[in-house]
Amino acid sequence: MKYLVMECHPAYAVVLAEDGRFLRVANMRYQVGQQLDDVFGLEQPKAATVVIWKKAAEIAAAAACFCLVVLGMWQMVLVPCGTVRMQINPDVAITVNRLDYVTAVDGLNEDGKQVVQGYSTAFKKLDTVTDQLADRAVEMGYLQDGGRITLTVESDSEKWKTATEERLLLELEIHFDNRIVIEVTPSGKDSASDYSGQEIIIPVPLPDVSDSGAGKDVQGSDDADDVFEQDGDDGWEDDRKADDDRYEENDDSQDKVGKQDDDDGDDRLESDKDDNEEDDLDEDKDDDNEEDDLDEDKDDDKDDDDETGESEDD
């Protein structure tokens, strides 16, 4: 870029740049009409790319700050810190964030759904929500004096859990003036009920007379017992009775198989003995029946003897 000196002052000179700009620059002993290759004190117009990059950097920084704020807010407000389960008869789960504000209430059974229906948790703290839900339960007739509220607090933070349990216990006791029994159960105790809505089907093959089939059958019944303990399904008992009936029909063969297994020293069956107490009981019954049979045989023998005695007497 060349510059033409247009005017000289003691402190500065006015030059005309090739691109048509008139500029004020430091006067290094210039003369009017002189052509220059370089000048000092020139404020170069900023290149568009630099401006774009600066703008882009500013926007990116602002976006990053915004994201950080949103993430922070999301962590603080929306991410649940723990859950409080309130069981009256209505069963309600209350989800709480880090700020101790309630983010959601869910009815876990039909009554619970009725209690939380139309209830807004916006900007409400946990204490307020538990009090209000308990009041709603009273209004709807689910809770009366002398009733019981069971609280279960679940959280990854043990500290929060303990503090919340103590606080809610105190809060509800004060709220109901000890007219209601408040009970806190440790979390995890009732976890099996989480599976209440699920249906688990385990095929149980009919017991075979053969050795291997009997072994499989016994094992299948063990699994079924485990499921029964978790499931609490009443229908399972009927199935079990039907199985037991089948077992009774084939008790002779089972006894034989059981004896053979015992002789073979089958560890699996031995370990399952505790679980098959009822089967054992059935076996005991079978043994009793055998003894009865023996007694009857003895009686028959006695009768025979009496008859022979009579005949001898005769």
Added chain:
Amino acid sequence: MSEEHEIIQQVCAAKQDNQAADRLIEQYLPFIKSETAGYIKKFPRKDWDDELSIAMFAFHQAVLSYERYRGAFLPFAARVIRNSLIDYDRKEQRHRRNLSLDVPEEEDDTALIEKLDTGHDEIGERQFRTEAAEEISHFVRQLSEFDLSLTDIAENCPKQHRTLEACQRVLNYARAEPEIFALLLQTRKLPVSRLSKGADVDKKTLERHRKYLVAILLAYTNGFEIIRGHLRQIAPGSRKGGRTA
């Protein structure tokens, strides 16, 4: 206290009037020299040391940018001078290892440039400079008829590329419509509406840079071949801003 008050009045006057600014700089030249000497660790010579020119330019910048709330003027000017000298020093650092053509050698006290054949046509350059000075003098006189000075135009010059491009579009449109130059010389007014419509530039942009546009359009009227030649070095169309008329 009264001296401080007086200098502030002088500075305020210098901001409005270029002649007053020149007088103020001449008056405070010892102060500027002293500040320069404090930085370069030697007494500066007016016709020799570039640092003194830089310091005088910095003092002028300090006069233009001074506000009362910034405190006393002289400490403010001293800070501006020092910052400018640091900037200049940094800029010149890249040339420090090179030999200067202007510095006289110790043996015969003649500068290196005088011994070398630079290929420059010294006589031709001097003649060009004389002719250019005459033409510029005529240009300045023409501008004074519009109540304009080159310093005013330099202040009014577009700072951003986009505005400069808009002004160049106006110039290209005017070059395609020669009667606009005649109209400008005849009425001594810039036909803003016509230029705005013809060049598709916002009227506000033209109003904001009216002085600059008058000067650049005046340079394209008859009689300013050297200035036009200097501007023609960026041929229209060869750069972003230059559009063919």
